[in-house]
Amino acid sequence: MAIKHRIQALDRKIQLKGDETQHEQTDAWSNRDLIPLPPWRRTWGWFNFFGFWSIASLNVANWQTPSTYLTMGLSVPQAMLIIVVGRVLIVLFSTLIAWTGLKWHIGFTVQSRYSWGLRGSWIPLLQRILLNFIWNAVQCWNGGRLCAVCITAIWPSFARMKNTFGPDMPTTTYEFVGFVVFWFLSTPFLWLRPEKFKIPFLIVCVWCGTGMLAWMIWALAVAKGVGPLWSAGQNIPSSSQWGSSWLIMAGINQSVGGLAAGITNGSDFSRYASARRHYMIGAISSCFISGILVSFVGLVTAAAAQKIYGEIYWNPPDLLMVMMDNGNGSSKARAGVFFLAAGFAFTAMFENICGNAIAGGIDLAGLFPRYIDIRRGAMITFVAAWIVQPWQLINRATTFISVLSSFSVFLAPIIGIMACDYYLLRKRRVRLTHLYKTRNSCYYFWKGVNWRAILAWICGWAPTIGGLIVTVKMDPNPPRPLVQLYYMAFLIGFFISASVFYALNIAFPVPDMDQIDEEDEYGTFTVREAERIGVVPSTPNPETPLILTK
Known part of the structure; x- marks a missing residue:
């Protein structure tokens, strides 16, 4: 009995606590980070969102994006065309999904419950948690390379340190030390709640943005112009079975698919908007x-x-090391390299924290609301980097990274289901109270699962999974139709799943899909918002911080 009482006492101790007066109840479906955000916690202005999206751009991957398309054999104008069209589609899809967070102030974790069912929502959550774990580890490794450059700029001998790892370890001591430094420097920022991200966003945008422009100006001044790369024309190999049109289509698909995870959980951050126009x-x-x-x-x-x-x-990182001659350059060269590498590293740090650690924390909170909030979930995601062992993935499993980058094959159908359900079927109306209970909930469906969403999701990725497999296997002569479908995987997955989900709901209708609560029971809305939505405003709580709304 003593052991049982100790276990119960420990359970009570580790369970999350919430302020009941602020509707922060903690139970099997809710905690402080899952409830609809009240006005006083919605602190993001336009610059927060500018910074949030900037850290997804001011990074090594986006810097290298043109190389991907030039390697295919496309010209510089064609590469820039892909980037512009891809950005247009990213804005369109991300705004489409984020609108639920702007209106109802709930994140993806809760948003998915009204489409998949309360228990069925674990399917998309588990996919995102897996992605967050792996991408967090990979980003820590990439950030570690930048930290290694910074250390070399301060102590040049660091680049020539002896490799103490054996031949079975697919990395060097130099790289591993950079990873460890980056991981430990990132950890304190996990305690910051998303409401407090404005200052880091400001530092990232100014530091890294200024550094990138300065780097370009320096390179142009020293070179007195650009090299042959700038005027590279179309050079598709004669042996290629794909013309420029299909390669451009593949590039656009890759551009949008690369940010599919961020599009999916757009409402996790849009719910922090103090006004829709700011987002x-x-x-x-x-x-x-x-x-x-x-x-x-x-x-x-x-x-x-x-x-x-x-x-x-x-x-x-490679160009920075060359610029300072692997640490043997002048003090001025090393100082400039340190400034640039540190800017990239700090950007990578907050991109990883927001896009992977915080997002992973929110998703984990959806699985274990009694015990995990954003902070605890972010820490779990970060610690998982040691279990994932990114040095194995980066240096050995290139095929695995290709699969990971193509995971939008499975995410695009989820986005299609979310958009169809919210805009076409529910007419942008959600009953918030029913998202946090199983008894008498209109979102419980059959044993907590909406089978329509599962079937529509499978239909969305089934046509494109074959192309993904043959592409990853590097089949020299893959079936042309499979690859063509894969080159359009994002759009195909989105529209097929949306269409199938709509058809299933027409054939097997769910009653009262567009119902809402009569009263604002969570204190979610301002008086003006409540009037616009059509709910009775909640009674003001005297302990709630005063918020002035425009």
């Missing part, structure tokens, strides 16, 4: 300006560096 101004302007500009700056810098060093360096 629209910040997200749209950043997605276009930062997203397109960074790729352009990376292209120009790589082209100018080609003229300086005689080779094309797309990976910033």
Whole structure:
């Protein structure tokens, strides 16, 4: 009995606590980070969203984006066309999904419950948790490479340190130390709640943005122009069975699919908006300006560096090491490299924290609301980097990384179901109280699962999974129709799942899909919002912080 009492006492101790006066009840479906956000917690203005989307652009991956399309054999104008069209679609899809968070102030974790059922929502959650674990580990490793460059800029001998790992370890001591430093420097920021991200976003945008522009200007000044890369024309191999049109289509699919995870959980962050216009101004302007500009700056810098060093360096850490001659350069060169590498590293840090750790924390909270909130979930996601062992993935399993990058095959159908359900079937109306209970909930469906969503999801990825398999296997002569479907996987998955889900709901209708609560029971809405939605405003709580709304 003593052991039983100790276990019960420990259980009570580790369970999350919430302020009941602020509707922060903690139970099997709810905790402080899952409830609809009240006005006083919605602190993000337009710059928060500008910064949030900028950190998804001011990074190594977006800098290298043009190289992917040039490697296919496409020309520079064609590569930039893919980037622009891709950004247009990213803005469209992300705004489509984020609107639920702007209106009802709930995140993806709760949003998926009204489409999949309360228990069925675990299917998309588990997919995202797996992705968050792996991408967090990979991002920590990439950030570690930048930290290693920073250390080399301070202590040049670091680049020449002895490798103490054996031949079975697919990395070096130099790389591993950078990973450890990056991981430990990132950890304290996990205690920051999303409401407090404005200052880090400001630092990232100013530091990394200024650094990128300065790097491009320096390269152009030293090279006195750009190299042959800038005028590269279309050079598709004669042996290729794909023309430029299909390669452009593949590039657009890859561009949108690369941010599919961020599109899926857009409402996790849009719910923090203090006003809808702040999201629209910040997200749209950043997605276009930062997203397109960074790729352009990376292209120009790589082209100018080609003229300086005689080779094309797309990976910033590699080019930075060359710039300071692997640590043997002048103190001025090392200082400049440190500034640039540190800016990239800090951006990678917050991109990883927001896009993977915090998102993973929210998703884990959806599985274990009694015990996990954003902070605990983010820590779990971060610790999982040691279990995932990214040095094994990066240096050995290139095929696995290709599969990971193509996971939008499974995410696009989820986005299609979410959009169809919210806009076409529910007419943008949600009954919030029924998202947090199983008894008498209109979102419980059959034993907590909406079979319509599962069937529609499978129909969305079934036509494109074959193309993914043959592409990853690098089949020299794959069936052409399979690859063509795969090159359009995002759009195919989105529209097929949306159409099938709509048809199933017409054939097997769910009653009262467009119902809402009569009263604002969570204190979610301002008086003006409540009037616009058509619910009775809640009684003001004297302990709630005063919020002035425009």
